[in-house]
Amino acid sequence: MKITEITIRHLQMKLKAPFTTSFGTFTNKDFLLLEAKDEDGTVGWGESVAFHAPWYNEETLKTNWHMLEDFLIPLILNKEISHPDEVNEIFEPIRKNNMAKSTIEGAVWDIYAQQTNQSLASALGGTKDKIEVGISIGIQKSIDDLVALVDEYVKEGYKRIKVKIKPGWDIEVMRTLREKFPDVAIMADANSAYRLEDAELLKQLDEFNLTMVEQPLASDDIIDHAILQKQMTTPICLDESIHSLEDARKAVELGATKIINIKIGRVGGLTEAKKIHDYCESKGIPVWCGGMLESGIGRAHNVALTTLSNFILPGDTASSNRYWEKDIIEPEVVAENGYIHVPQTAGIGYKVNVETIESYTVDKKTYK
Numbered sequence: 001m002k003i004t005e006i007t008i009r010h011l012q013m014k015l016k017a018p019f020t021t022s023f024g025t026f027t028n029k030d031f032l033l034l035e036a037k038d039e040d041g042t043v044g045w046g047e048s049v050a051f052h053a054p055w056y057n058e059e060t061l062k063t064n065w066h067m068l069e070d071f072l073i074p075l076i077l078n079k080e081i082s083h084p085d086e087v088n089e090i091f092e093p094i095r096k097n098n099m100a101k102s103t104i105e106g107a108v109w110d111i112y113a114q115q116t117n118q119s120l121a122s123a124l125g126g127t128k129d130k131i132e133v134g135i136s137i138g139i140q141k142s143i144d145d146l147v148a149l150v151d152e153y154v155k156e157g158y159k160r161i162k163v164k165i166k167p168g169w170d171i172e173v174m175r176t177l178r179e180k181f182p183d184v185a186i187m188a189d190a191n192s193a194y195r196l197e198d199a200e201l202l203k204q205l206d207e208f209n210l211t212m213v214e215q216p217l218a219s220d221d222i223i224d225h226a227i228l229q230k231q232m233t234t235p236i237c238l239d240e241s242i243h244s245l246e247d248a249r250k251a252v253e254l255g256a257t258k259i260i261n262i263k264i265g266r267v268g269g270l271t272e273a274k275k276i277h278d279y280c281e282s283k284g285i286p287v288w289c290g291g292m293l294e295s296g297i298g299r300a301h302n303v304a305l306t307t308l309s310n311f312i313l314p315g316d317t318a319s320s321n322r323y324w325e326k327d328i329i330e331p332e333v334v335a336e337n338g339y340i341h342v343p344q345t346a347g348i349g350y351k352v353n354v355e356t357i358e359s360y361t362v363d364k365k366t367y368k
Ligand SMILES: O=C(O)CCC(=O)C1=CC=C[C@@H](O)[C@@H]1C(=O)O
Pocket: 021, 056, 135, 136, 189, 191, 239, 290, 291, 292, 293, 294, 316, 318
């Protein structure tokens, strides 16, 4: 494979409903899409999950565009590539900037799967033809509003309900949810809103038989999560703290986590995500695929990754229509009774609607 042309687009898509977490509220999603063209004309797509502001990690839409234009695209253009695993090696000289790297790597995987005439799921070694999915609900204006939303999603059949917590919106919220929904798989995501000094409060979560509490402490921490896990029965799941296989190994060996949320962009791409998956499987640590409010391109990559055997917990890949009036792929991603059927056609398995993409595009640039 030799990529001879890359186009970056800045898309602006309006979320159907604002999404609030402990660090902020999203009403629009501004993100980058990358279209890579091989010398034989095959086109692959990647999505940057960096937000417009550095709330989730240090990367943003603008830092991603800068890294792609000034460093990563020059390294990859007209380079002979025989397998997508080589992209990480090509990007070795560039420190961190995982979401920027993942944006190109995802497009390379898409081209590779098409050129080897297999689905992306199959190219990754996936074995499932359908995947279980859950849904992530942002912080609501009231507990009653949250209960109504949870009730709606449980009726739709989602296999797990993820709710955001933060100081002042935690114990009472989780107690109410558990009382209303005694048999539903419920988890909490704190997005680093707490400190080790809050251990006594966090331990109260143990009353509610949660499947996990995600990233309660600092986004760059492993050791304090290990100290906290010893004090809690609820499994800690790490998200923001895990950027690589090495981070995963350290966290598991220190007992900082019993579950890992794998996000393709956060770890630098599908190759590293697969390595983390394989390592966790060897250690009996279940993983699931987290979401970043992706459009259909990112959702398609998440669906493919989730077909790997150790993705045994429902992830965040809910239906497109939960987020978007009109997604940029056809068919859209649809969860039916909490399952998504995995497309078997070559590549990401969904038709990319370039006309719809152009309708959301506010800026674009092509590199040859
Ligand atoms: O895409 C989805 O539906 C998951 C959204 C979600 O829960 C998150 C997206 C981005 C950052 C956080 O707010 C949170 C997470 O940490 O998983």
